[in-house]
Amino acid sequence: MALKVGDIGIRAASAVVLAPAAVLATWAGGVWFLALILIACALLAVEWAMMSAPGAWRMMTGAVALGLFAAVVTAHVGQLSLALVLLVFGAGAAGVFARSRGQEALNAAYGVLYLGWPAVLLIWLRDDHSxxxxxxxxxxxxxxxxxxxxxxxxxxxxxxxxxxxxxxxxxxxxxxxxxxxxxxxxxxxxxxxxxxxxxxxxxxxxxxxxxxxxxxxxxxxxxxxxxxxxxxxxxxxxxxxxxxxxxxxxxxxxxxxxxxxxxxxxxxxxxx
Incomplete structure (x- = not known):
């Protein structure tokens, strides 16, 4: 495959714009890092819903994002075990909601787990108390x-x-x-x-x-x-x-x- 200089230029420009915000929020920690993860979770929930349930993506975004937010905020206050439990319950709740709206329950539940595990663990890794x-x-x-x-x-x-x-x-x-x-x-x-x-x-x-x-x-x-x-x-x-x-x-x-x-x-x- 030939090296696509134009494509690399677009990728580099995107990184120059987005990377500093992520780096600064990571360095600051606390509520700034929490805000970064919550924003990322919201955007990822939208993308997951649009891929897995394009006909009802707005409703599915809310169901997936709610499960993610509950687990991430719980991890932020130092309750990792509870955050992981909430992640599982959030996945189950999203699946039940999806089925009640005629969507695939497994897709919604998997979305919460797929996106939620790394988000919760990132909060734990950043640990402001360490x-x-x-x-x-x-x-x-x-x-x-x-x-x-x-x-x-x-x-x-x-x-x-x-x-x-x-x-x-x-x-x-x-x-x-x-x-x-x-x-x-x-x-x-x-x-x-x-x-x-x-x-x-x-x-x-x-x-x-x-x-x-x-x-x-x-x-x-x-x-x-x-x-x-x-x-x-x-x-x-x-x-x-x-x-x-x-x-x-x-x-x-x-x-x-x-x-x-x-x-x-x-x-x-x-x-x-």
Whole structure:
């Protein structure tokens, strides 16, 4: 595949506009980070509803967003376990509501869980009560963004055999390998430069590799979802990227892996 300079320019311009707001809100933490996640949840709920229930997307947006908001706000006040329970109940409630309106219950319920898990775990990672909560959040963004960008650049420049042409015809094995390498380097770099508890450079590289693999998997998973719903993009919010879901699909999976990594580090510190 030839390197599309114009497409890269549009993607870069979109990133220049949107990335600073996300970075500033992440750095500030507190209600600013909460506001960022809630806005993202609202936009993602719209995109999910328009993909999965285009004939009743306004009603389904409300049902999915309500479940997301309840779980995210609960996580923000430090009740992670309750937030996860609310996420499950929110998924069930959204499914019941969807069925009562003649829509697919499973689509609505899955939307709450699919979008909600990474949102809740991002709130937990940022943890304003921890002096290194920001560092863990920077780690997940750095790994996901590095692997996503390098996968696109290497795949566009090198080309070669397709990774999974049935679901994502543009992705290549060269891009996949480039993305994994970038994630591993980003993970090692963050572990070296930032205070991450007992996470050293070696384990930072391992975590970065695992999170990069999750990023690639998240991208492919969303491609499969879009194919199922018969859409090319999740939306058209971001020029050069499609919808917000198209931009954060890999990040959503990477968050789960990094959160698991942080949880293991916490267990090690308590056992020491």
């Amino acid at each position: 002096p290194i909560g920001l560092n863990w959040t920077v780690l997940v963004f750095a790994v996901a963004w590095a692997s996503d960008i390098l996968a696109y650049l290497v795949g566009s420049a090198v080309g070669g055999p397709k990774l999974w042409p049935r679901f994502s015809p543009n992705k290549t094995w060269s891009g996949f390998i480039g993305g994994l390498a970038a994630g591993m380097i980003a993970g090692a770099g963050m572990a070296h430069w930032l205070e991450m508890g007992r996470l050293n450079i070696l384990w930072g590289a391992v975590l970065g590799l695992a999170a990069a693999l999750a990023t690639m998997a998240g991208d492919l998973w969303e491609s499969g979802l879009k194919r199922r719903f018969g859409v090319k993009d999740a939306g058209n919010l971001i020029p050069g990227h499609g919808g917000l879901m198209d931009r954060v699909d890999g990040l959503m999976f990477a968050v789960v892996v990094v959160a698991l990594g942080r949880w293991l580090v916490i267990l090690l510190e308590r056992a020491a």
